[in-house]
Amino acid sequence: xxxxxxxxxxxxxxxxxxxxxxxxxxxxxxxxxxxxxxxxxxxxxxxxxxxxxxxxxxxxxxxxxxxxxxxxxxxxxxxxxxxxxxxxxxxxxxxxxxxxxxxxxxxxxxxxxxxxxxxxxxxxxxxxxxxxxxxxxxxxxxxxxxxxxxxxxxxxxxxxxxxxxxxxxxxxxxxxxxxxxxxxxxxxxxxxxxxxxxxxxxxxxxxxxxxxxxxxxxxxxxxxxxxxxxxxxxxxxxxxxxxxxxxxxxxxxxxxxxxxxxxxxxxxxxxxxxxxxxxxxxxxxxxxxxxxxxxxxxxxxxxxxxxxxxxxxxxxxxxxxxxxxxxxxxxxxxxxxxxxxxxxxxxxxxxxxxxxxxxxxxxxxxxxxxxxxxxxxxxxxxxxxxxxxxxxxxxxxxxxxxxxxxxxxxxxxxxxxx
Amino acid sequence: xxxxxxxxxxxxxxxxxxxxxxxxxxxxxxxxxxxxxxxxxxxxxxxxxxxxxxxxxxxxxxxxxxxxxxxxxxxxxxxxxxxxxxxxxxxxxxxxxxxxxxxxxxxxxxxxxxxxxxxxxxxxxxxxxxxxxxxxxxxxxxxxxxxxxxxxxxxxxxxxxxxxxxxxxxxxxxxxxxxxxxxxxxxxxxxxxxxxxxxxxxxxxxxxxxxxxxxxxxxxxxxxxxxxxxxxxxxxxxxxxxxxxxxxxxxxxxxxxxxxxxxxxxxxxxxxxxxxxxxxxxxxxxxxxxxxxxxxxxxxxxxxxxxxxxxxxxxxxxxxxxxxxxxxxxxxxxxxxxxxxxxxxxxxxxxxxxxxxxxxxxxxxxxxxxxxxxxxxxxxxxxxxxxxxxxxxxxxxxxxxxxxxxxxxxxxxxxxxx
Numbered sequence: 009x010x011x012x013x014x015x016x017x018x019x020x021x022x023x024x025x026x027x028x029x030x031x032x033x034x035x036x037x038x039x040x041x042x043x044x045x046x047x048x049x050x051x052x053x054x055x056x057x058x059x060x061x062x063x064x065x066x067x068x069x070x071x072x073x074x075x076x077x078x079x080x081x082x083x084x085x086x087x088x089x090x091x092x093x094x095x096x097x098x099x100x101x102x103x104x105x106x107x108x109x110x111x112x113x114x115x116x117x118x119x120x121x122x123x124x125x126x127x128x129x130x131x132x133x134x135x136x137x138x139x140x141x142x143x144x145x146x147x148x149x150x151x152x153x154x155x156x157x158x159x160x161x162x163x164x165x166x167x168x169x170x171x172x173x174x175x176x177x178x179x180x181x182x183x184x185x186x187x188x189x190x191x192x193x194x195x196x197x198x199x200x201x202x203x204x205x206x207x208x209x210x211x212x213x214x215x216x217x218x219x220x221x222x223x224x225x226x227x228x229x230x231x232x233x234x235x236x237x238x239x240x241x242x243x244x245x246x247x248x249x250x251x252x253x254x255x256x257x258x259x260x261x262x263x264x265x266x267x268x269x270x271x272x273x274x275x276x277x278x279x280x281x282x283x284x285x286x287x288x289x290x291x292x293x294x295x296x297x298x299x300x301x302x303x304x305x306x307x308x309x310x311x312x313x314x315x316x317x318x319x320x321x322x323x324x325x326x327x328x329x330x331x332x333x334x335x336x337x338x339x340x341x342x343x344x345x346x347x348x349x350x351x352x353x354x355x356x357x358x359x360x361x362x363x364x365x366x367x368x369x370x371x372x373x374x375x376x377x378x379x380x381x382x383x384x385x386x387x388x389x390x391x392x393x394x395x396x397x398x399x400x401x402x403x404x405x406x407x408x409x410x411x412x413x414x415x416x417x418x419x420x421x422x423x424x425x426x
Numbered sequence: 427x428x429x430x431x432x433x434x435x436x437x438x439x440x441x442x443x444x445x446x447x448x449x450x451x452x453x454x455x456x457x458x459x460x461x462x463x464x465x466x467x468x469x470x471x472x473x474x475x476x477x478x479x480x481x482x483x484x485x486x487x488x489x490x491x492x493x494x495x496x497x498x499x500x501x502x503x504x505x506x507x508x509x510x511x512x513x514x515x516x517x518x519x520x521x522x523x524x525x526x527x528x529x530x531x532x533x534x535x536x537x538x539x540x541x542x543x544x545x546x547x548x549x550x551x552x553x554x555x556x557x558x559x560x561x562x563x564x565x566x567x568x569x570x571x572x573x574x575x576x577x578x579x580x581x582x583x584x585x586x587x588x589x590x591x592x593x594x595x596x597x598x599x600x601x602x603x604x605x606x607x608x609x610x611x612x613x614x615x616x617x618x619x620x621x622x623x624x625x626x627x628x629x630x631x632x633x634x635x636x637x638x639x640x641x642x643x644x645x646x647x648x649x650x651x652x653x654x655x656x657x658x659x660x661x662x663x664x665x666x667x668x669x670x671x672x673x674x675x676x677x678x679x680x681x682x683x684x685x686x687x688x689x690x691x692x693x694x695x696x697x698x699x700x701x702x703x704x705x706x707x708x709x710x711x712x713x714x715x716x717x718x719x720x721x722x723x724x725x726x727x728x729x730x731x732x733x734x735x736x737x738x739x740x741x742x743x744x745x746x747x748x749x750x751x752x753x754x755x756x757x758x759x760x761x762x763x764x765x766x767x768x769x770x771x772x773x774x775x776x777x778x779x780x781x782x783x784x785x786x787x788x789x790x791x792x793x794x795x796x797x798x799x800x801x802x803x804x805x806x807x808x809x810x811x812x813x814x815x816x817x818x819x820x821x822x823x824x825x826x827x828x829x830x831x832x833x834x835x836x837x838x839x840x841x842x843x844x
Contacts, residue, residue, distance in 0.1 A: 160649055160650070165597070165601060165604065165649065169594045169600075170597075172590070172591075172594050173590075173591040173592075173594035173595065174591075176587045176588065176590050176591035177591065179583070179584045179587050179588075182587075183583060183584075186583065186745055191745070191748060191750070191751060194751055195750055195754070195755055214755070215757075217752075217757050217758070217761055217762075220751050220752070220757070220762075221747075221761055221765050224747045224751065224762060225765060225766075225769070227745075227746060228578075228653070228766070231578055231583065231745070231746070232578070232651050232653045233650050233651050233652075234650045235646070235650045264650075327604055327605070327609070328642060328645060328646050328649070329639075329642045329646075330609060332609070332613055332615075333609060333612055333613050333638050333642065334635075336613070337613055337632070337633075339633075339635050340635070343635055343636070343639055344635075344638075344639045344642060347639050347643060348643075348646070351643070
C-alpha cells in the first residue's frame with residue numbers, strides 16, 4: 009500500500025477535498041455544507057457523489073481489496089493509476105466519450121471526475137425496459153476509435169511499445185479477468201456459483217473439451233496479444249446513459265489486448281439483457297424490447313465496421329499495412345482491411361461467448377439475470393445464454409454479421425435446454 | 427549514448443580488460459602480451475577474440491550505429507543490455523545452449539563471453555558442404571525449450587508480464603525486423619537490392635496483394651503477440667558449430683513475440699542453404715548435401731514437437747491450459763497441445779516464408795546466395811527460394827509436417843521461374 013493512503017469516509021472527504029482548490033471551486037460554498045453520499049455498488053471501489061452550491065462531482069477511490077469479497081482478497085491500489093491513464097487516452101481517442109477528470113491523486117488512489125446526471129447505469133435501464141437513442145452509434149464508434157487509434161495501425165510503434173510497457177505494470181487486474189473470465193467458468197472453481205437447476209447445461213459445457221480448448225486459446229491471445237489499449241470491462245454496467253446520451257466509465261481493467269475484446273464483451277452483455285427480458289416483462293413489451301436490443305447489437309456491428317473502415321482510410325499512419333505497400337503501389341488496401349476486421353470479429357465473438365459463460369458460472373454475475381428472483385424462471389433463460397455462448401466460441405471464425413448474431417440469438421431464445 | 431561510452435580498439439582493449447579481474451584471470455599473463463583480433467563480420471558490433479596464456483575469450487561491444495550502413499543509421503547501445511538479458515534466460519531455459527558470460531558492462535555496451543573454439547558459423551559450414559552431427563536435435567530442443575519455458579504455459583504471469591515490460595524498452599532493434607523483414611521486401615524500399623535477372627519474380631511477389639496482406643498480418647502478430655521471449659534473429663549465422671556441437675549466439679534482437687517465430691526463421695535459412703547448394707557444388711555431392719539439409723529440417727520439426735509435448739506434460743505450470751481444466755477433470759489435454767502446436771506452426775511457416783523473401787529482396791542478404799558470384803547462376807536459385815516462400819506464407823494454415831516441407835522444397839528445386 010502506498011505511504012499515507014487512507015480510505016475516505018463521508019466525514020474525512022469534506023476536509024480532504026476542501027483542501028484541493030480545483031475540487032473545492034467546482035463545488036463551491038463551505039465543505040461542511042456539501043452533500044456527500046457513498047454510492048459504490050460495484051465490486052472494487054468507494055464512490056462518492058459530492059454536491060455543493062456550484063456543482064457536483066464524483067470522488068472515486070480504490071480500496072486495497074476486492075469489495076465484493078472482502079479484505080481476504082487484496083488488490084493493488086495502482087489500478088486507480090491505470091484507470092486515470094486509460095481515461096485520458098479514451099478522452100483523446102474518442103472525445104466526450106468518458107467523464108472529464110478534475111483531479112487525480114496517485115498516493116490516495118483517487119480520481120475526482122465529472123458527475124454524470126441524470127445518467128443511469130445502462131444495465132439498470134435495460135432491466136427496466138428503457139431504451140437509449142443513439143446507443144449503437146456511440147458504442148460502435150467508441151469501440152472502433154479506441155481499437156484503431158490505440159493500435160499500430162495508427163500509433164507510432166515506439167510510443168505504443170512504451171505504453172505497453174507502462175500497462176504491463178497492471179498485473180493484478182488482468183489476472184482477475186484471466187481467471188474469472190477464461191478459466192473458472194469451465195470447472196468447479198472455488199468461488200463459482202450458478203443457478204439451481206442449471207446443472208445439466210453446466211455439465212455439458214464443462215465436459216466439452218473442444219470448448220475448453222478454444223476458451224484457453226482465447227486466453228492465450230488475451231494474455232499475449234497487445235494490439236490495442238482495451239477498456240477491459242466494457243459491459244452494460246460500465247455505461248451510463250440518459251435517454252439520448254451515453255458515456256463509458258470505469259476502465260480500471262484497462263490493458264493492452266486483442267482489438268475485438270471490448271466489442272465482444274459489450275455484445276455479450278447486450279445478449280444477456282436480450283435473453284433475460286422474459287424475466288422482467290412479457291407480451292409485446294418483451295418482444296419489442298428484445299427486438300430493440302438485437303437491433304442495437306446489429307447497429308453496433310455496422311457502425312463499428314463503418315468507423316473502422318473510415319479510420320483505415322483517413323488515419324492509417326502506423327507501421328501496419330502501410331500505404332507504401334498498397335495505395336502507393338496502386339493496390340487497393342480494402343482486402344487488407346477486410347482481413348483485419350475478420351480476425352477482429354473472430355476475437356470479438358470468442359470473447360462474447362466466454363463473457364456469456366462467466367457471467368452465469370463464475371464469481372461476478374449480472375443483475376440482468378440475478379434480478380430474476382425465481383430460479384425456475386431464471387435457469388432456462390441462463391441456459392439459452394450459455395448455449396449461445398458455446399456456439400459463438402466454437403464457430404467464431406465464421407464471418408460475423410448482424411444477421412448471423414440475430415439468427416443465433418432468436419434460435420436459442422426459442423429453445424428449452426433444461 | 428551512455429555517459430563514458432568509448433568504442434574499444436585493439437590497444438585500449440588491453441588496458442580496459444586488464445583492469446577487470448574476472449577477465450584478466452581467465453586470460454592470464456600480461457595484457458600487453460595478449461593476442462587481440464577484431465573479427466566482427468556481422469552488421470552491428472565490434473567483436474574481439476582475446477587470447478592469453480590461460481585461455482581465450484570474446485569481447486563483444488555494441489556500436490552506436492549500424493555497422494553495415496555506417497553512422498548515418500544510429501542504433502541504441504541498449505541492445506547489449508537486452509542481449510545480456512536474453513543470454514541469461516536462454517542459458518536457464520536450455521542449459522549449455524549459449525556461450526557462458528564472464529562479464530557485462532552496461533555503460534560500455536560490452537559483454538565478455540566464452541570463446542567458442544573450434545566452432546565455425548553454421549552458414550559457412552553449409553556453404554562448404556560440411557555437416558554437423560546432432561544439429562536438428564540441438565535446434566529442435568533449443569527452440570521448443572525457449573518457446574515453452576518463456577511463455578505463460580510455464581512462467582508465472584506476473585513474472586512474464588514484468589519481463590515483457592522490460593523488453594518493451596528494446597524498441598529500435600525490433601523496428602529493424604519490422605521494416606526490413608515484413609514490409610520492405612514487398613515494395614521498392616530505398617535500401618533494398620536484388621540480383622540482376624530476378625525482376626520477373628520480384629514483380630510477381632510485389633503485385634500479389636494477397637501475399638502482402640498475409641505478410642502484414644504476420645507483422646501485426648509479430649509486433650503485438652508477446653507469447654514468449656524470442657532469440658529474434660535465429661539464422662544459420664547465429665549458430666556456431668563443430669562437427670558435433672552447436673551453440674546459439676547473438677540474441678540482441680531478442681523480444682517477446684510469437685512462439686513459432688524463431689523456428690520459422692531458422693528453417694527459412696536452412697531452406698536457403700538447400701536452394702543455394704547448386705551454386706556451390708554439383709552431382710552426388712550436391713544432392714547428398716541437399717538431402718541432408720531437408721533431413722535436418724524434418725528432424726527439427728520432429729524434435730521440436732516431441733520436446734514441446736514433453737514439456738507440456740511435465741512443466742505446464744503457467745496459467746494457460748491449466749491441469750485444473752483438463753487432467754484434473756479426467757480430460758486428456760493432448761487436443762489442446764495439438765491446437766497450440768498447429769497455431770505455432772502456422773506462425774512458423776509464415777515467418778519462414780517471409781524470411782526467405784527478405785534475404786533476397788531487402789537489405790541484409792545471406793552469404794548462401796551472395797557467395798555465388800555469377801548472377802546468372804544465382805538468380806534462378808533465388809527465384810525458387812522466393813516462390814517457395816510465397817507458397818509457405820499463403821498456405822501456412824495447412825498442417826505443417828516434415829513431409830510437406832520437403833515436398834514443397836523438392837518441387838520448387840526442380841522448377842525454372844525465370
